[in-house]
Ligand SMILES: [K+]
């Protein structure tokens with residue numbers, strides 16, 4: 083087994099690795115944010131606020147217990163940005179490595195997988211992937227930061243230092259789908275500013291596709307027919323969700339005087355598109371969510387629950403999962419014996435994994451919704467929105483985050499953690515499990531759950 | 532192919548047969564209920580109320596646009612009871628025949644199926660099944676009517692004629708899971724009356740198991756190990772749902788002064804059990820639903836969406852569907868290559884059918900919830916409850932049925948119709964589809980959806 087053995091034996095328990103890494107980062111972040119110098123008042127924020135904020139940052143969720151700008155000092159804000167960066171890169175690199183290693187789940191035929199199957203995946207391959215992920219992330223963030231800084235500097239008369247600070251913070255927050263903003267009303271003041279909205283939206287969409295897809299698109303965007311199943315599903319489901327989401331918000335909110343109503347037609351389209359992108363799971367908002375119609379909340383719930391692409395900074399059960407389920411249903415309705423996507427047949431195991439991840443996601447959201455309904459006086463609309471926002475690491479809120487009580491806050495902390503690492507570790511563990519048996523190691527079967 | 536050909540060719544398009552039969556019955560019922568003699572005032576109820584009530588009765592849903600007792604005359608009430616009886620028997624017989632005919636979907640090995648596979652299923656077999664279903668239903672209704680009549684006569688000082696009328700009406704309504712009651716507050720006045728509550732609950736549970744299961748239990752209830760997969764899943768999922776449902780209502784409502792609060796401990800357990808049985812989908816209530824906690828509404832939503840057993844008068848996506856999904860998830864989490872239930876391996880096709888029925892159910896409920904949210908001023912809690920009650924043919928309501936407007940009423944009519952015939956026709960069509968190809972008739976492939 084040569085080089086493969088020690089690596090897979092370390093990766094055979096992905097849940098443990100991921101939980102440990104994220105838990106440790108959250109602990110460090112909590113410690114730093116609990117320091118007196120982390121707040122503007124110079125008093126400690128207290129451990130609940132520190133834990134909540136650190137978890138929200140590391141899990142790139144963006145739910146805020148306290149107003150980020152006024153509550154945290156520059157030191158505190160830098161800690162948050164750092165946690166977001168570590169959390170975002172961490173999830174991307176771990177997820178990318180797992181996805182490539184176990185990609186039998188989608189019949190992906192990436193080069194590195196062929197190597198894995200011929201047992202030559204080595205630490206140098208892993209380092210190669212890591213380097214690509216980190217460099218690509220930093221490059222994207224630099225571009226986004228440059229555009230945002232220029233805009234804040236030229237369009238809003240911010241001093242250059244401040245513009246740069248705002249530009250870098252929000253570029254990191256956007257590319258890592260974290261959704262922390264340095265204005266109490268998120269990005270509402272920029273609702274009609276195409277530069278800012280589109281920069282944030284594009285950064286979020288690109289990072290939300292996930293690295294395996296981004297790299298394949300970079301290699302062969304001119305040849306859609308040659309794309310792997312993973313890339314085809316991710317691109318198409320993403321496009322359909324963005325289109326339907328935009329149309330839904332336009333239809334529902336067109337005349338609402340507190341959301342789209344006051345905007346001109348171009349502004350309406352921009353704001354509706356932005357509202358459709360953000361639940362994927364960047365989590366900024368340019369419209370006042372608390373004033374949206376209940377149908378818009380439901381639309382947002384759905385988009386947040388689905389989330390973005392596999393191996394991305396986006397959360398949710400992932401567009402690939404939903405795409406697979408849609409193909410299964412379609413094949414079944416047409417009476418096909420096999421589920422075919424493009425010219426590939428979808429293995430039964432992949433179908434079962436999609437069902438499992440969806441079912442567990444629904445179960446977790448359901449149980450958490452119950453609990454929060456019991457803990458708070460809020461209605462199902464608001465509680466469901468908050469729970470899905472935490473589970474899907476989207477971080478949008480109807481405004482009840484600060485008021486759900488300490489038990490509610492701890493529930494949200496757990497939910498953010500599960501939502502962030504759950505689908506990844508579960509998906510990869512299921513796939514590794516399968517793969518492990520493919521390697522004929524039945525005695526060492528991985529037990530997950 | 533002998534006798535089989537004409538029969539299967541008629542049954543190959545189950546959707547058409549079922550839609551036509553139910554549509555025709557609804558049309559006749561609407562006509563009768565629109566007659567002036569159907570109301571107490573002697574004026575026609577109008578076609579919306581007549582259509583709504585007829586659909587609700589034929590689909591054994593039980594949602595009521597108007598108060599049944601005060602609005603409809605005895606003629607009107609007899610029409611409703613007749614429609615319930617026709618609808619209930621119709622769904623049971625059609626579903627039983629389909630289930631037996633296509634039972635490859637669960638690996639069921641009923642005698643009649645073996646006959647089907649050896650091509651000897653004849654009209655006399657169908658008549659045999661029909662006779663069994665009708666006789667068993669009438670026998671159960673007679674027993675329930677006798678108990679209820681006795682109780683109304685001896686316990687509530689009703690004159691014998693009136694007690695008999697009430698007993699027969701509610702026995703029919705209970706055994707067919709229709710949920711129409713002749714009191715404006717349903718059965719709330721009998722909340723602590725074990726005779727009435729348990730009679731209604733048992734009638735509903737038995738009919739909600741479905742005939743294939745009931746007949747197998749009657750044959751071999753002493754040998755649970757020999758039960759077919761269908762029976763095992765139905766019995767176990769039913770038991771678990773009833774237990775968890777009862778516990779949930781006890782926990783959530785124990786101290787609620789407007790529901791369980793005023794009752795003694797025995798009364799609390801009886802009322803919570805009744806509340807757990809009714810969403811399966813009889814749809815009576817002894818507690819004031821509008822005063823329940825939001826968590827209880829969510830519990831009820833879940834139970835109504837799942838519904839009862841296949842080939843029963845209960846609605847929903849069926850306990851078998853949920854049971855199959857649970858087994859798929861469990862097998863996947865344990866890393867099993869195959870999904871085994873008892874000593875049988877579950878075919879991949881059955882897994883895909885369960886996924887398809889669930890996914891379409893969620894989609895339909897989602898779309899209807901959107902539409903009703905847009906049409907009415909009610910909150911998500913109430914709208915979702917109403918939609919699931921209509922789709923699951925449970926007919927419980929938080930009290931908004933009368934006030935959702937004509938468009939809302941027509942939406943609920945469509946939803947009741949889809950909820951009643953959708954899972955049946957879809958399930959059987961999917962299974963027949965598979966079966967048809969098993970017989971090598973690929974050119975005549977059934978298209979459903
Ligand atoms: K986020």
Ligand SMILES: [K+]
Nearest residue numbers: 592709814925
């Ligand atoms: K009912």
